Amino acid sequence: MVPQMMEANPAEMFAGKMMDTLNGAALAMMTSIGHRTGLFDTMADMLPATSKEIAEAAGLNERYVREWLGAMTTGGIVAYNPEGRRYMLPPEHAAFLTRASAPNNIAASMQFIAVLGAVEDGIVECFRKGGGLPYSAYARFHAVMAEESAQTVGGKLFDFILPLAPDVMRTLEAGGRAADFGCGMGRTLRSLAECYPRCEFTGFDFSPEPIAIAQREANMGGLPNLRFELRDVATMDLDEALDVAFAFDSIHDQAHPQRMLANVYRALKPGGVFLIQEIQGHSHVHDNLNHPLAPFVYTVSCMHCMSVSLSQGGMGLGAAWGEELAMQMLSAAGFTQITRHRAQGDLQSTFFVARKPQ
Ligand SMILES: C[S@@+](CC[C@H](N)C(=O)[O-])C[C@H]1O[C@@H](n2cnc3c(N)ncnc32)[C@H](O)[C@@H]1O
Known part of the structure; x- marks a missing residue:
């Protein structure tokens, strides 16, 4: 028997698109913050690390950094290993997010979202x-x-x-x-x-x-x-x-x-x-x-x-x-x-x- 193709429901598809937009907009703000605070630059030079280690290396408040890492991890920007609670910025992502990655640093452009x-x-x-x-x-x-x-x-x-x-x-x-x-x-x-x-x-x-x-x-x-x-x-x-x-x-x-x-x-x-x-x-x-x-x-x-x-x-x-x-x-x-x-x-x-x- 040929499996039935799922009919795409236009309303559900549109709702999904709008939810992606909401998450994308939220990630844009957090990406701008990652750029301004130097978190991407810091993480690009680190091995997998805890939020405490990352916050210390960046000279930032751990509680804020941990919440930011939550957004980055669930948003697919940062990789996370629950064992040891370690976060890592993959090099393929760092290539578009750090000052060293200029002129391809998309994180710098995200600042416009916050300015607007x-x-x-x-x-x-x-x-x-x-x-x-x-x-x-x-x-x-x-x-x-x-x-x-x-x-x-x-x-x-x-x-x-x-x-x-x-x-x-x-x-x-x-x-x-x-x-x-x-x-x-x-x-x-x-x-x-x-x-x-x-x-x-x-x-x-x-x-x-x-x-x-x-x-x-x-x-x-x-x-x-x-x-x-x-x-x-x-x-x-x-x-x-x-x-x-x-x-x-x-x-x-x-x-x-x-x-x-x-x-x-x-x-x-x-x-x-x-x-x-x-x-x-x-x-x-x-x-x-x-x-x-x-x-x-x-x-x-x-x-x-x-x-x-x-x-x-x-x-x-x-x-x-x-x-x-x-x-x-x-x-x-x-x-x-x-x-x-x-x-x-x-x-x-x-x-x-x-x-x-x-
Ligand atoms: C989008 S910004 C670009 C700035 C710069 N060229 C760059 O690429 O970073 C536009 C610039 O034009 C300037 N500008 C706009 N109207 C102007 C005018 N009538 N006379 C002089 N400068 C003006 C603004 O102050 C602003 O700095």
């Missing part, structure tokens, strides 16, 4: 009344963003991003002028300034907190070719001063992105090059159905990128503005020879090279 959770009340209010929340409403945003971009941009700056425009590398080597529009804490620009000492680099951002940190770190690094300015890139009036412009993850959350693009265009010398990293995806929701990170992108957009733009009376473009609209807006700003690129295995970023005609 902290502003839920304000966002709910925006759903009712419109408007948005300013950057200053997001505790730790700039620090988390800097960690994120160290992976998404820093991790492929010299191997992938710059080689997209070999003439840019030659210009930077020879000693041109370059600027980063919406530079945040400026770590990408610092790597560039270290690598190309003959080139002058300027970082612009209108948020005082990251600019102060960027300038302090540049001073400590003793880099005379690097400086940072507190500037609104939508209102700046730099004229044909730059050979190269960069924008890393900083166009879509502008209040007035088309104005910013016009100002980047104006700031470049004829023949200048604009190198961009933006969020990967298409401009229409139906084209993003198979994007493995689409729910995350729309969520970050709704709870941060779109909201910070709307808080300034901006257009609220959002992180899911998509490659098609990005190409259109670059073209409307006057850029030509616009090309888009994705790095193999990278689900998060799309890179663009755009040129100002000679």
Whole structure:
């Protein structure tokens, strides 16, 4: 007799999916905590150990660590041997959870869930009344963003991003002028300034907190070719001063992105090059159905990128503005020879090279 196939019950399947989502969301919070407390880094270097040994090694409170280990163990992140009550972080998991695993450290990205959770009340209010929340409403945003971009941009700056425009590398080597529009804490620009000492680099951002940190770190690094300015890139009036412009993850959350693009265009010398990293995806929701990170992108957009733009009376473009609209807006700003690129295995970023005609 042929065994009867179990009929999948759509309601039960959906309930299961939602329960997985609840557990996944809980694990995201605990993974963020594991990153911030250094628990993953500590465990990656330990043999199977008790909660007391792990807490001591990490310099943390045992009771909290034990509860965290409960979530990690039942969530399939940490392995557990009831005999001796020993926990272990398998190396295959450590490869995505520790600082040493960067640029593949997914635990660092989990911090966004906690950052966004902290502003839920304000966002709910925006759903009712419109408007948005300013950057200053997001505790730790700039620090988390800097960690994120160290992976998404820093991790492929010299191997992938710059080689997209070999003439840019030659210009930077020879000693041109370059600027980063919406530079945040400026770590990408610092790597560039270290690598190309003959080139002058300027970082612009209108948020005082990251600019102060960027300038302090540049001073400590003793880099005379690097400086940072507190500037609104939508209102700046730099004229044909730059050979190269960069924008890393900083166009879509502008209040007035088309104005910013016009100002980047104006700031470049004829023949200048604009190198961009933006969020990967298409401009229409139906084209993003198979994007493995689409729910995350729309969520970050709704709870941060779109909201910070709307808080300034901006257009609220959002992180899911998509490659098609990005190409259109670059073209409307006057850029030509616009090309888009994705790095193999990278689900998060799309890179663009755009040129100002000679
Ligand atoms: C998503 S963060 C990216 C920061 C940085 N590029 C990175 O990759 O870590 C966007 C940045 O753009 C800055 N920004 C947004 N609108 C701006 C404007 N009109 N002028 C200058 N900076 C702006 C924000 O303060 C924030 O630091």
